[in-house]
Amino acid sequence: MISATTILTFIGMATATYCSRILGYLLLANRVLSPRARAVMDVAPGCVLISVIAPHFVSSRPEEIAALAITLLAASRLSMFPTVVIAMTSLGVLKSVFN
Template sequence: MELTLPQLLTILGMAAATYSTRIIAYLLLRGRDFSPDVKKLFELVPCCVMVSVVAPSFMTTSIPDLGGLAAALLVAARKNLLMSVASAVGVDALLTHLL
């Protein structure tokens, strides 16, 4: 597969857009003192994003997707977010391959 100039520019543009939102947020928020409630909210944001990504899986009838969702819920109850995502992807891939 050969990478064309438009594809490369698209990838670089998406990377710049993603990175710029993080840099701008950092520049605007650095040095500010936040209340404990706001700090807790910032800690919960990654979990909220993951829920918004995973929530549509509750409405599927796909066996591999439901298996991955079940794995994510089981692992999330005992382990961290990374292990939960890894187990969901692994179970989904395995079931997709087997079925």
């Protein structure tokens, strides 16, 4: 079973990612950005997600390694929101299977 703390952590991650995208849009809507600045703004939400999943790269738990592989595959093909949903679901399912 997934703990309430884990669910709240996932909700917090999704909120931080979404807010960084929306706040960037609201704060910079009337400004002209250079191509380099635009590229930085496009990858900022991904940085939030990576900072949360990066510790799992060194995990010794098979369910976390498998969930990470599923997440990386999803991230290479899908946008941010479906990737986060797939990551949460796969880790939850795999933890229940392995425990």
